[in-house]
Amino acid sequence: MTVYLPIAELSVNILIILGMGAAVGFLSGMFGVGGGFLITPLLIFYNIPPVVAVATGANQVVASSISGAITHFRRGTIDIKLGTVLLCGGLVGATLGVWLFSLLRRVGQLDLVISLLYVVLLGSVGGLMLWESIGAMRKAAKNQSTPLRRPGQHNWIHGLPLKMRFKKSKIYLSVIPVATLGFCIGILTSVMGVGGGFIMVPAMIYLLRIPTSVVVGTSLFQIVFVSAYTVIVQASTNYTVDIVLAFVLMIAGVIGAQYGVRVGQRLRGEQLRALLALLVLAVGIRLAIELIIPPKDIYSVVSAGFGF
Amino acid sequence: MFDLARIGFVSLVLALAAPAAAQLQDEDASDFTEKLEIGISTDEISITSDFRGADLTIFGAIDGFDGNLLAQGKYNIIVTLEGPKENATVRKKQRVFGIWVNTSSMTFELVPESYSLSSTRDIETIAPPGEMGNMGIGVDHMRLVPLGFVGDGSNLGEFRNAFRQIRETSGVYQRDPGGVQFISSSLFKASVRLPANVPNGVHIVRAYLFRDGVFVAAKALPLRVVKTGLEQAITRAAHDQPVIYGLVAVLLAVITGWGASLLFRKE
Incomplete structure (x- = not known):
């Protein structure tokens, strides 16, 4: 059963797309991540043009993050003030990112940059997570407690000016690192089609020392708005958001996520993190191989009218 | 469905009665008595979204021919x-520090997006290659003019060949050396393929x-191709109303995400 994707301009098997969406949705529900970093590479593996995969991935992130964001909002675990500062940086970053995206696409280096960014980010984040979770599993085996965060410790970030009081997070922090983090994530959202939670959450916990209780909700708050903004900007500058592809993915994704959450609750934290780390590494390695092996055809033709 | 059996827009045109077919660029060399007439019954084709390519039949007649x-x-x-023309960029990958990177490119000016050729026999045997080259007939003789600075032009041939090969492999450029057949002494039928x-x-x-x-006469007719259906409406919306399109995409995501969380909470 095929469906024609009007923006990607190719016919795909709808069952494969549904399966992809459901599998990523399941994993994202299980691990509590947005899934953008999985869906975009998977779409690229399935020969969806990377320009479409990235913009459409951002759309899928909106769907998979919104319900989480609403839940956290109801529970009151979002620091709106902190989230707004992150968001300000994020919107600027996403704007710059879309501009970069168009520029790279014009000079024909977009696919390469997307793949390289994925390899570097997935490789390093996956590696760090695996290392951390294996350490935690070892300690758990020896019945030692593992403090994720050492409270009271400060680093150079806390000496920066322009400090602001974030009541909900109970911290007094400079807006510079917060907005910078948002900015970087914004660039990643528009260039890679990811929400960026897998980088933002650890950065907020380890670098900014924001209490874990508000970290996930606040990062989801930023992700929903930045990815929604990215979708609109991508749609209006690059015309690369494929609404048919996005819709099929998100329908399968949100259903898959519900089951993923149930499975995730049965697994232990460090096991979950180790599994996620392996998954992240696997996707990164797959993309790295793609860059290294000789391509089928060293030439490619791009027509001005469509521009893939 | 749009299939061969239902190509209603193609009809046998003997007297070329269809005035809809506006003629353009007729190149009749005056010292020949032969005249060429061709016809298609419509100047517009609507293609639905499940279109998988079709053959288009064109009828024609030679007037004032020499019987012998x-x-x-x-x-x-x-x-x-010949499809609409666009600039096309050919890029070449090379290995740089172990990874494959697009290192060089060349843009050809206004080349057809699709090209299908039919002939009574292999075009190389119809006229000398020089003549075909002058007229730009056939994929091998198509004018590929590079845009901008191309250096010493030493790699021009390489990029031209790569371009032709990719377009032929993907099926948008095709040739059929037996696609034109005489159905009576001076009446012929040609089938060209819409990819x-x-x-x-x-x-x-x-x-x-x-x-x-020796080239005697030529005739040209325009044919508008219009895609229809939901997918085409989406493509048009994405290009004509991009901001609204983006907003709708986001709204769809919000409804889906929120809806699913409400739906599953009830269970």
Whole structure:
């Protein structure tokens, strides 16, 4: 059963797309991540043009993050003030990112940059997570407690000016690192089609020392708005958001996520993190191989009218 | 469904009664008595979203022919269907520090997005390659003019070949050396192929008549290709109303995400 994707301009098997969406949705529900970093590479593996995969991935992130964001909002675990500062940086970053995206696409280096960014980010984040979770599993085996965060410790970030009081997070922090983090994530959202939670959450916990209780909700708050903004900007500058592809993915994704959450609750934290780390590494390695092996055809033709 | 059996827009045109087919660029060399007439019954084709390519039949007639030459098979006809023209960039990958990177590119000016050629026999045997080259008939003789600075031009041939090869492999450029057939002494039928990913816009049907290796006459007709259906409406919305399109995409995501969380909470 095929469906024609009007923006990607190719016919795909709808069952494969549904399966992809459901599998990523399941994993994202299980691990509590947005899934953008999985869906975009998977779409690229399935020969969806990377320009479409990235913009459409951002759309899928909106769907998979919104319900989480609403839940956290109801529970009151979002620091709106902190989230707004992150968001300000994020919107600027996403704007710059879309501009970069168009520029790279014009000079024909977009696919390469997307793949390289994925390899570097997935490789390093996956590696760090695996290392951390294996350490935690070892300690758990020896019945030692593992403090994720050492409270009271400060680093150079806390000496920066322009400090602001974030009541909900109970911290007094400079807006510079917060907005910078948002900015970087914004660039990643528009260039890679990811929400960026897998980088933002650890950065907020380890670098900014924001209490874990508000970290996930606040990062989801930023992700929903930045990815929604990215979708609109991508749609209006690059015309690369494929609404048919996005819709099929998100329908399968949100259903898959519900089951993923149930499975995730049965697994232990460090096991979950180790599994996620392996998954992240696997996707990164797959993309790295793609860059290294000789391509089928060293030439490619791009027509001005469509521009893939 | 749009299949061969239902190509209603193609009808046999003997007297070329269809005035809808506005003629353009007729190149009749005056010192020949032969005249070439071709016809298609419509100047517009609507293609639905499940379109998988189709054959388009064009009928034509030679007037004022020399009966002897015709009997000897000295008349040859080439019919082409040329898609809208766009600039096309060919990029070449090379290994840089172990990874494959696009290192060089060349942009060709206004080349057809699709090209289908039919002829009475292999075009290389119809007329000398020089003549075909001058007229730009056939994929191998198509004018590929590089845009901008190309250095010493030493890699021009390489990029041109790569371009032709990719376009032929993907099926948007095709040739059929037996696609034009005489159905009576001077009446012929040509079938050209519209590829599955046929571009929107004005396509041009061209017919060329050769007598004993010499170009005699040509005729051209425009053919508008318009895609219809939901997918086409989406494509149009994405390009004409991009901000609204983006907002709708986001709204769809919000409804889906929120809806699913409400739906599953009730269970």
